[in-house]
Amino acid sequence: MALSKKPVTGMKDILPEEMKIRNYVQNVIKDTYKAFGFTQIETPCVENISNLTSKQGGENEKLIFKILKRGEKLNLETAKEEMDLVDNGLRYDLTVPLVRYYSKNANDLPSPFKALQMGNVWRADRPQRGRYRQFMQCDIDILGDPSNLAEIELILATTTTLGKLEFKNFQIRINERRILKAMAAYSGFPEESYDSVFIILDKMDKIGLEGVKEELIKYEFSPEAVEKYTDLFKELEGQKDPIAYLAEKLGDYMGDDVKEWMNEIIESVRATKSSDFEIVFDPTLVRGMSYYTGTIFEIAIPEFGGSCGGGGRYDKMVGKFTGHDVPACGFSIGFERIVLLLMEQGFKIPEDYDKVVYLIEKGVSGDALCDVIANAQEERKSGKQVLVTRMNKNKKFQKEQLMAQGYNEFKEFYKNPLK
Amino acid sequence: MALSKKPVTGMKDILPEEMKIRNYVQNVIKDTYKAFGFTQIETPCVENISNLTSKQGGENEKLIFKILKRGEKLNLETAKEEMDLVDNGLRYDLTVPLVRYYSKNANDLPSPFKALQMGNVWRADRPQRGRYRQFMQCDIDILGDPSNLAEIELILATTTTLGKLEFKNFQIRINERRILKAMAAYSGFPEESYDSVFIILDKMDKIGLEGVKEELIKYEFSPEAVEKYTDLFKELEGQKDPIAYLAEKLGDYMGDDVKEWMNEIIESVRATKSSDFEIVFDPTLVRGMSYYTGTIFEIAIPEFGGSCGGGGRYDKMVGKFTGHDVPACGFSIGFERIVLLLMEQGFKIPEDYDKVVYLIEKGVSGDALCDVIANAQEERKSGKQVLVTRMNKNKKFQKEQLMAQGYNEFKEFYKNPLK
Incomplete structure (x- = not known):
């Protein structure tokens, strides 16, 4: 077989x-x-x-x-x-x-x-x-x-x-499909090509803004749209409040409600977070799944x-x-x-409790075995982890393996206790 | 779609x-x-x-x-x-x-x-x-x-x-493939037919001993073997120590080691169990999987x-x-x-902790929303489960639904607190 x-x-x-x-x-x-x-x-x-x-x-x-x-x-x-x-x-x-x-x-x-x-x-x-x-x-x-x-x-x-x-020190990067779309619309890309634009934008962290620009041009988008689009990203660098800047610049393409929506999320999270991280607006964040319609975010x-x-x-x-x-x-x-x-x-x-091993020699059986098991049952009731197992010929190696598993107490039981 | x-x-x-x-x-x-x-x-x-x-x-x-x-x-x-x-x-x-x-x-x-x-x-x-x-x-x-x-x-x-x-009051029923085989061998069934015999025996709890007998005969096993086999089960009824009885009766077909093996399991479990159940020998227990070679058991x-x-x-x-x-x-x-x-x-x-709901009216936003969430975060830190959620138009129904989920404390937050 x-x-x-x-x-x-x-x-x-x-x-x-x-x-x-x-x-x-x-x-x-x-x-x-x-x-x-x-x-x-x-x-x-x-x-x-x-x-x-x-x-x-x-x-x-x-x-x-x-x-x-x-x-x-x-x-x-x-x-x-x-x-x-x-x-x-x-x-x-x-x-x-x-x-x-x-x-x-x-x-x-x-x-x-x-x-x-x-x-x-x-x-x-x-x-x-x-x-x-x-x-x-x-x-x-x-x-x-x-x-x-x-x-x-x-x-x-x-x-x-x-x-x-x-x-610690991680980041939540956040963006909005509505902002992604507003930037593309403002730059003059046709609506049916947004997804293709975003797929290229998504490579920003790998190929940089110049790489994105090259790929957009290679895709035969109008050089004017590509220029306007990549300039937007350049202008955003170093802005203290990039969302406000975009709302101002994109005007009706974006809408003030989107600015408020995003600011409320970012400010509420900053004010009430209970761990050590930054939340930052990232206009280059795309996320692949086609089902997203609004806010998108990612952990870095x-x-x-x-x-x-x-x-x-x-x-x-x-x-x-x-x-x-x-x-x-x-x-x-x-x-x-x-x-x-x-x-x-x-x-x-x-580890939340003591870990004990009962090593039992091969010959231990009948009443003697019963006594050992009864003992283990008592220790288990008191909250200990008790492994009851047969003793191998190579007892030293067996104990080493079990210590690696976190067992720290060993009790040994022999057929002839004087052994 | x-x-x-x-x-x-x-x-x-x-x-x-x-x-x-x-x-x-x-x-x-x-x-x-x-x-x-x-x-x-x-x-x-x-x-x-x-x-x-x-x-x-x-x-x-x-x-x-x-x-x-x-x-x-x-x-x-x-x-x-x-x-x-x-x-x-x-x-x-x-x-x-x-x-x-x-x-x-x-x-x-x-x-x-x-x-x-x-x-x-x-x-x-x-x-x-x-x-x-x-x-x-x-x-x-x-x-x-x-x-x-x-x-x-x-x-x-x-x-x-x-x-x-x-x-409580449950049973562990236990048997041995070696006992199943010994009983079949003693009765004179040919070895290659054991599995067919056991498949029929497995129906005992549905069709009874007479039904098993009928099916075995219908399968064209020798009537002598079928008689001897079903007699064995009859004799076992009411035996105080059925394992000892079988060991005696089946002799070399079964072997004393199997008797000791089974007795040691049953007695050790009885002596050291920590819950309310019976362990009983059940010579009719078969278990379907073909990979079993020795002891078999079942919870009833x-x-x-x-x-x-x-x-x-x-x-x-x-x-x-x-x-x-x-x-x-x-x-x-x-x-x-x-x-x-x-x-x-x-x-x-x-339930291991308090379950609280914060119901927030639609208009609550900005700093007011921040305050509510900050409050929830504090309560969570103190070990409570806090559901922060928007208030529905039908608040009464919403609360009923949440009470059914085990929430027992409700706090409501309105845009205009005097409301």
Whole structure:
């Protein structure tokens, strides 16, 4: 029989040491979000393939693990294309399933609804170091609140969590799809090309403003629009109040309500934050998902190159399911990156109780064995962790392994106690 | 766009009320198993299809959700059968993945290794009330211990957990594949037909001894063997010490070591148990999985018709991966059934802190909003759960909904405080 010992390509087994850290981070996340009134829910890992391929997920829709139809529904001979064979797929994020869930269950949920989700998602990405095809996402979302109180609470909850995990000196970068659009409109780009402009703008941190300019020109946009657009970004550098500057400069393209909306978020977060971070307006922030309609934000942690989570407002997605739009805003914290960073830093979780090992020689049985186990049961009742296990021939190595696992007390039981 | 609001057939959305109970049960399970020295690990939900179809899983192998190959590997035109299209599948249990995991990572794990796994599994069963196609399994396993200390610790850990969840008066039913085989051999069934005999015996609780007899005869076994076999079960009824009776009667077919093995488990568990249950020898217990090689056991809770978890010894499975057998024994607690029962009983989880709502009128913004949020942040620091949310037009209904969620304190903030 040819059984494979390896996990499937791009997915990983989680060893005890990492599992401890994952559990710890999950508990901090859960406890903190609970204090903010978020309610945990769960959706199945499997979704209808039509929901997963409805153009909400951008590039992620190309990476879906698809599930074969079963029984009579599977007809290999008449199948002409992939979709004839497939009815479901593994979810690639938690937002599309959440919106489906809310659309179905809204009557049984409070309004606004503050949801917490922690669950695995799957993307058939090219395998690379530190990125896996199955990974955990932890999202909070507020459905039914049109006001920027949603943004403020999401940012406060996420940053409080990062603070509790001892992250310092990080940044929340924030922008608005309406500002992105106003800048493009003011510069004279045609509306149907905004998305292409933003995809190029998104490369700013890699290729710089000059690189962005070159790519825009290469894309055959009018040189005048490109000039006006890149000049705007130049002018913004060094501005004390870039949002006020843009509101003034862009005039009706942007509108004073957008300025107030953004200022209220930034100032409220600054005034009430409970951990050590900066919130900064970043006019170059784009975020890839096509479903965003308003505020967008991202976490930047100095120890990382890239982002460590992000989110934004998506007021039009519930309407795709129900025909009636519901305002919605979410924030996803970068669980896997946080775990990776804590592992790299050799993070140690404070052990909460004594860890004892009972090593029992092979011959101990019957009443003698009973006595040992009864003893262990008593110690467990008193709050200790007691591992009862057979003694190996190489007792020294066994003890070393167990000490590496955090056990610090050993009791040994022999058939002949005088031994 | 035709988006579906329903979860996929046979799977379910988990609403907040159930989620709370699931979290509570998971925490009790984790904490208790940790006190017994079990170490949590995780494997991917997706496994190589060849591992899932290696005849370890019995009937479950017919229920696999199979995953389509991707990219160039998928060739629709040349595909002749299902397996040409498929490379992976969703796991149907946690035992096969655990054994793969252990086979790969044994060098990095202590020996014996006591593993705890909590994770979803998938079976494309016919949908029916209370049974879903995605469900949570919680397994503990001990790999590398050939002695019955493994069985004793697994039974103690599982029953302690059930006790902490306030289950009482339940039963652990226990049997041995070696006793099952000895009884069949003594009666004169040919060795290659044992599995067929056991499949019929497994129906005992539904069709009774007479029904078993009829089916065995219908199967064209020798009437003499059937008579001898069913007589054995009759004789066992009312025996004070059925194991001793069998050891005596079956002689060399069974062997005294099996008697001692079973007695030591039963007596040790009775002497050291920390919750209210009975452990009883049940010679009719079969358990379906073909991988069991020794002890088998099952939880029977009076509130349920069927079993609420079970397990046993499977000493030959690691060898399928590595070529070298490693003794192994596991116990799976019926997580979904426990949750269902607690829900039906209207189980309420003790809330661990105050739950406050800040209701904010629509017009409150700027500095006034800041003050309210700052206040909430202070209360959160002091350990309270504070939901900050916009006030709906129908405030009375909103409050009712929130009270149903356990909120008991309301503070209201208006644009014009005199209102």
